[in-house]
Amino acid sequence: MQITRETDYAIRCILYLAGKDGNSAVVGEISRDQAVPRTFAAKIMQKLHKAGLVVSTRGVKGGYTLNRTPEEITLLEIVEAIEGPISINICVIDKNSCERQPHCNVHPVWVEIRDLLVEKLRSYTLDKLINNNPPSGDNTTGRRRA
Amino acid sequence: MQITRETDYAIRCILYLAGKDGNSAVVGEISRDQAVPRTFAAKIMQKLHKAGLVVSTRGVKGGYTLNRTPEEITLLEIVEAIEGPISINICVIDKNSCERQPHCNVHPVWVEIRDLLVEKLRSYTLDKLINNNPPSGDNTTGRRRA
DNA sequence: GTTTTTAAGACAAATTTTATCCTAATTATA
DNA sequence: TATAATTAGGATAAAATTTGTCTTAAAAAC
Numbered sequence: 431m432q433i434t435r436e437t438d439y440a441i442r443c444i445l446y447l448a449g450k451d452g453n454s455a456v457v458g459e460i461s462r463d464q465a466v467p468r469t470f471a472a473k474i475m476q477k478l479h480k481a482g483l484v485v486s487t488r489g490v491k492g493g494y495t496l497n498r499t500p501e502e503i504t505l506l507e508i509v510e511a512i513e514g515p516i517s518i519n520i521c522v523i524d525k526n527s528c529e530r531q532p533h534c535n536v537h538p539v540w541v542e543i544r545d546l547l548v549e550k551l552r553s554y555t556l557d558k559l560i561n562n563n564p565p566s567g568d569n570t571t572g573r574r575r576a
Numbered sequence: 577m578q579i580t581r582e583t584d585y586a587i588r589c590i591l592y593l594a595g596k597d598g599n600s601a602v603v604g605e606i607s608r609d610q611a612v613p614r615t616f617a618a619k620i621m622q623k624l625h626k627a628g629l630v631v632s633t634r635g636v637k638g639g640y641t642l643n644r645t646p647e648e649i650t651l652l653e654i655v656e657a658i659e660g661p662i663s664i665n666i667c668v669i670d671k672n673s674c675e676r677q678p679h680c681n682v683h684p685v686w687v688e689i690r691d692l693l694v695e696k697l698r699s700y701t702l703d704k705l706i707n708n709n710p711p712s713g714d715n716t717t718g719r720r721r722a
Numbered sequence: 723g724t725t726t727t728t729a730a731g732a733c734a735a736a737t738t739t740t741a742t743c744c745t746a747a748t749t750a751t752a
Numbered sequence: 753t754a755t756a757a758t759t760a761g762g763a764t765a766a767a768a769t770t771t772g773t774c775t776t777a778a779a780a781a782c
Binding site for chain 3: 456457458472473475476479486487488489490491492493494
Binding site: 602603604618619621622625632633634635636637638639640 | 756757758759760761
């Protein structure tokens with residue numbers, strides 16, 4: 431029940447991009463800085479591009495930039511860009527995977543946990559990760575609103 | 577980010593045992609009833625035994641029974657009996673896996689999500705799954721205490 | 723047209739998951 | 753005490769997934 435290394439890489443890569451403050455970076459630079467294998471990083475950036483999280487430019491002055499501000503990109507989007515929809519157990523996504531019954535008694539638990547996970551991942555945006563801030567809605571540190 | 581099929585099997589198997597209301601069951605019976613491959617089921621029952629969740633008896637009248645009441649066995653224990661400690665990302669468990677820094681900005685997120693998951697899984701006991709009840713502490717259905 | 727970059731798909735290695743098989747140990751009972 | 757029924761544990765194997773690499777093409781700058 432872990433994220434894959436690829437997902438971890440993807441978060442690092444896009445976080446690096448977010449840190450460039452609007453400037454672009456090429457795969458080689460991202461790969462070097464974040465210590466992810468170059469060709470693997472290339473594949474990851476392609477996935478992030480397909481998911482609409484980054485803009486790609488080909489050619490000599492090409493590279494990648496964020497497609498939105500760091501405030502508008504969530505961990506959930508990054509994870510799902512790499513791994514597809516979160517499901518915890520196969521039965522949450524694939525209706526035909528519970529061969530024996532329409533759904534067993536445990537099924538609602540997986541759905542509940544999936545929803546929990548989705549909400550939590552959605553609450554973290556790139557800028558919060560960069561600034562080490564708690565996610566929206568969290569007020570456990572005792573800070574109060576202005 | 578899914579539980580393995582083995583874990584799913586394990587939950588089915590122990591749930592079947594819980595349904596036997598104190599009576600024992602042999603691997604063959606569990607395997608047949610829950611449609612999990614016989615030798616694989618045998619391995620799973622061994623893991624549940626090592627984790628102290630079930631009692632095993634060898635020999636002619638042998639088999640498995642629960643080692644506690646269904647109220648006292650949580651989903652968390654079953655998952656961890658099969659998969660080991662929950663971690664979401666390798667860095668949550670293995671301190672040496674973040675090569676570059678002591679821990680990155682994302683690390684606390686994984687810890688938080690791990691904790692969330694652990695709490696949720698702990699809140700579900702076998703009897704709640706059998707009776708399709710919400711976990712302890714949940715009162716979203718509007719029922720009130722007597 | 724040459725160089726630098728991304729795009730995409732095929733391929734390959736490594737690891738994990740999902741099993742199976744075999745031998746031993748234990749227990750009931752004929 | 754021999755036999756049958758069961759679990760215990762380790763070795764092995766097959767399948768699937770993860771983690772990469774390689775090659776060719778397309779695009780853009782100069």
